[in-house]
Amino acid sequence: GAVVSQHPSWVICKSGTSVKIECRSLDFQATTMFWYRQFPKQSLMLMATSNEGSKATYEQGVEKDKFLINHASLTLSTLTVTSAHPEDSSFYICSATRDTGTSGSYEQYFGPGTRLTVT
């Protein structure tokens, strides 16, 4: 159990276009979803925290108008990169948090990532 999927796994788009990435928790309801960005051989940088039915909370320095996050249900969050440019090329990873029932024990499960290349 506790599988998180991302779609697409790989996308190439032209500069100026928008790209939507989906993150789904397949067999559990996610309390919270997170979106990360990772540059080659670097650590994960948290972009935003997404709770179902409310606006996402963005980390400092992340443009909320450029990286639109919609958390429509307890199993789906989407990240839309608007007016993408080559510098937005990166590996985007989502994670979904599930309450395991033990006090304080929220597990975070990661998706396989989406490679975005903007030409």
Place this chain on the structure above:
Amino acid sequence: AQSVAQPEDQVNVAEGNPLTVKCTYSVSGNPYLFWYVQYPNRGLQFLLKYITGDNLVKGSYGFEAEFNKSQTSFHLKKPSALVSDSALYFCAVRDITNDYKLSFGAGTTVTVRA
């Protein structure tokens, strides 16, 4: 703020030798510590975690980690490394006061040579 540090960018070992990947942490309160592994172009895979209890935590794929409160460390270990263990390893700490966010270390690239 909670943080973890991975002092080594790279660790190289021969297959069959012990593998250690270092991690130190800085938290206010009780630490919730994790180790993840990432293979090229893949998401993160959970290896193990420390919440409370025994200082020696056993995880997936033969890995274990030792929580040392006095040294604020949480080093990942494997008694006998395999070539297939070659990957990028991340230590992380969870902030239970702030949406359970994870803060990741910079990562350590492990290369196991045959």
